[in-house]
Amino acid sequence: DAGVTQSPTHLIKTRGQQVTLRCSPISGHKSVSWYQQVLGQGPQFIFQYYEKEERGRGNFPDRFSARQFPNYSSELNVNALLLGDSALYLCASSLVGTANTGELFFGEGSRLTVL
Amino acid sequence: QQPVQSPQAVILREGEDAVINCSSSKALYSVHWYRQKHGEAPVFLMILLKGGEQKGHEKISASFNEKKQQSSLYLTASQLSYSGTYFCGSLQGGSEKLVFGKGTKLTVNP
Numbered sequence: 001d002a003g004v005t006q007s008p009t010h011l012i013k014t015r016g017q018q019v020t021l022r023c024s025p026i027s028g029h030k031s032v033s034w035y036q037q038v039l040g041q042g043p044q045f046i047f048q049y050y051e052k053e054e055r056g057r058g059n060f061p062d063r064f065s066a067r068q069f070p071n072y073s074s075e076l077n078v079n080a081l082l083l084g085d086s087a088l089y090l091c092a093s094s095l096v097g098t099a100n101t102g103e104l105f106f107g108e109g110s111r112l113t114v115l
Numbered sequence: 116q117q118p119v120q121s122p123q124a125v126i127l128r129e130g131e132d133a134v135i136n137c138s139s140s141k142a143l144y145s146v147h148w149y150r151q152k153h154g155e156a157p158v159f160l161m162i163l164l165k166g167g168e169q170k171g172h173e174k175i176s177a178s179f180n181e182k183k184q185q186s187s188l189y190l191t192a193s194q195l196s197y198s199g200t201y202f203c204g205s206l207q208g209g210s211e212k213l214v215f216g217k218g219t220k221l222t223v224n225p
Contacts, residue, residue: 004156033211041217042202042215042218043202044215045214045215055211056211058212090156104157106156108156109156
């Protein structure tokens with residue numbers, strides 16, 4: 001079975017631009033979470049969606065937004081990019097929500113570089 | 116509140132044991148452990164729940180002390196494949212927000 005797939009794998013943008021990252025969860029998984037991982041740090045929670053509804057939001061500015069589609073795939077959008085947005089963006093899917101029982105399956109990530 | 120992990124890094128020889136600790140200043144509802152190898156995605160190891168229930172599929176054991184708000188991951192008879200960065204995560208107030216610590220880098224040498 002296919003795992004969590006993310007696209008693009010690498011991308012380079014300039015300050016002020018906008019970026020859209022895409023994620024396809026494991027078949028049958030209804031929950032998708034987004035994390036930002038800066039080099040040398042743990043993943044930081046951005047959003048979590050379950051059954052197309054936002055269930056959690058991390059401490060990120062409004063420039064960050066996301067949505068989940070009827071087929072449970074998801075997009076993360078970041079507007080007005082800053083140099084500090086350079087990071088690995090990880091998508092994770094789970095069968096149920098994360099609370100207490102949800103094992104997360106992570107994709108390989110999208111590495112964003114902002115120049 | 117980000118969980119605090121210790122040590123930050125540890126170097127072992129194959130066959131040696133290691134303990135990685137995770138603590139929080141806030142109440143822990145559950146503790147989630149993941150391992151990330153260099154250049155790869157994090158991989159699930161274990162979830163520890165209040166009341167002692169554990170869910171995992173690796174030959175790794177862990178403990179969860181609810182009163183002390185601490186968890187420890189025990190790596191016994193370490194193998195080269197154990198190398199990587201270990202992250203513990205805690206849920207914020209029973210929400211869906213999983214907050215990870217900064218990680219513990221484990222290196223196992225032959």
